[in-house]
Amino acid sequence: MPVPDWVSDAIIYQIFPDRFANGDKHNDPANIQSWGSKPTIHGFQGGDLQGVINKFDYLLDLGINALYFNPIFQSTSNHRYNTTDYFKIDPKLGTTDDFRSLLRLAHRNNIRVILDGVFNHCGRGFFAFQDVLENQEFSAYVHWYHIHHFPLKAYGTGKAQDYEAWWGVRSLPKFNTDNPEVRAFLLKVARYWIEQGADGWRLDVPNEINDDSFWAEFRQVVKSVNKEAYLLGEIWDINPRWVGDEHFDGLMNYPFRDELIRFFIKGSLSAMAFGSNLERLTNAYPQEHNLAHLLPLSTHDTERLLTLSGGDKKRVRLMTLIQFFFPGIPNIYYGDEIGMEGDKDPDCRRAFPWEEETWDLEHRSFLKKLIQIRKTYPQLRKGTFERMVEVDELQSFVFSRSMGERKAVLVVNASGKEIDLQKVLTKRVLPEAKPLWDALNEREVTLGSGAGELKLPGLEGLILIDQGMRSSP
Incomplete structure (x- = not known):
């Protein structure tokens, strides 16, 4: 299913x-x-x-x-x-x-x-485990748990020794x-x-x-x-x-x-x-x-x-x-x-x-x-993920999400310094200059090969959407 x-x-x-x-x-x-x-x-x-x-x-x-x-x-x-x-x-x-x-x-x-x-596992106060504590080996619920030996000691310090419990915690007996x-x-x-x-x-x-x-x-x-x-x-x-x-x-x-x-x-x-x-x-x-x-x-x-x-x-x-x-x-x-x-x-x-x-x-x-x-933007919910480019010396990277013709691009500048987006958006990302929608700042920007400079401050990022694909279906 x-x-x-x-x-x-x-x-x-x-x-x-x-x-x-x-x-x-x-x-x-x-x-x-x-x-x-x-x-x-x-x-x-x-x-x-x-x-x-x-x-x-x-x-x-x-x-x-x-x-x-x-x-x-x-x-x-x-x-x-x-x-x-x-x-x-x-x-x-x-x-x-x-x-x-x-x-x-x-x-x-x-x-x-x-x-x-x-x-x-359950709590120590769960009815079946309480029955085991009361009746020990005569309980009808003995086989609801992984018991090693009797009598059970469910209180005190230290890990459970007589039965299995989550991470040995006495108050959390493990179900069988x-x-x-x-x-x-x-x-x-x-x-x-x-x-x-x-x-x-x-x-x-x-x-x-x-x-x-x-x-x-x-x-x-x-x-x-x-x-x-x-x-x-x-x-x-x-x-x-x-x-x-x-x-x-x-x-x-x-x-x-x-x-x-x-x-x-x-x-x-x-x-x-x-x-x-x-x-x-x-x-x-x-x-x-x-x-x-x-x-x-x-x-x-x-x-x-x-x-x-x-x-x-x-x-x-x-x-x-x-x-x-x-x-x-x-x-x-x-x-x-x-x-x-x-x-x-x-x-x-x-x-x-x-x-x-x-x-x-x-x-x-x-x-x-x-x-x-x-x-x-449905591509952000259902699109495939792709690495586009990483620039180590700038501590920057570009990822994309694509769903058919719909595409979104994430640009992140993880450095403490301003960078020129054109140095990160290679021809693989944008083969030619085109208008994109900057979704976070609600503005149009033109980026790609041949476009002018656009600065991205340190420790900031952008989500860019193809202008022709701005609205959800």
């Missing part, structure tokens, strides 16, 4: 639910931390589904058309990757009715909703997905939330369930409910095994982020090596899956790029420009659009500051512009 057509048109906004907005004080836990306080591993700050509903106009104004939520099911932690009830919205986030209201609001505005599914009962349960969960109206699943650590038959069945179940549902796998390396008819539509393209960091922040790549590495990423997968990969700059698992770059806004802006030009789905981690900072987990999960005077409005406007440009 092919990748849903809407996926390549998506611009995703990722929300860590406890930290986006608090819309209902009545569901706050008793030990809530103040909004905006320093994030801790265990503390809650009160974000919920009603908060997302209340701030929906903000999301609409930004221009995104899909939401990806970190886990929203009942759990004892703020990250909720230790699920205790897969069929229940965490009461600290709201109710199933709140979720349905959010879905209706999103779908009325043509916004898709993607949920985070944790099927490799070879057990038909476990499979049936997890597939029931997958089906249920798609039937409720969710538009897809982001699958947490799917490689930990190293079983092609499980994921093939998972895909079949989800697509049988809604063939337009999107399946996204959290795979951190280049691995084509995980896309296709028996796995996922796309992957979280962390290698793309890695290359941006190596070139723009660490300075460990030449322009030519950077272009070559990006080309290698696109060559690794069929085109329909390249277009379905998620392109993260920051996530709940990583430092925010602004912090990683030492607060270098210009470099972050260039990396964002490339994110919107490269094949795949731009992923905006909540708050990146206003210049939020954050170090390694849990600091990257700070509360969204709703005081507008704290926002980087210039970056937000830039991001809104990129969203509009991407929506306007």
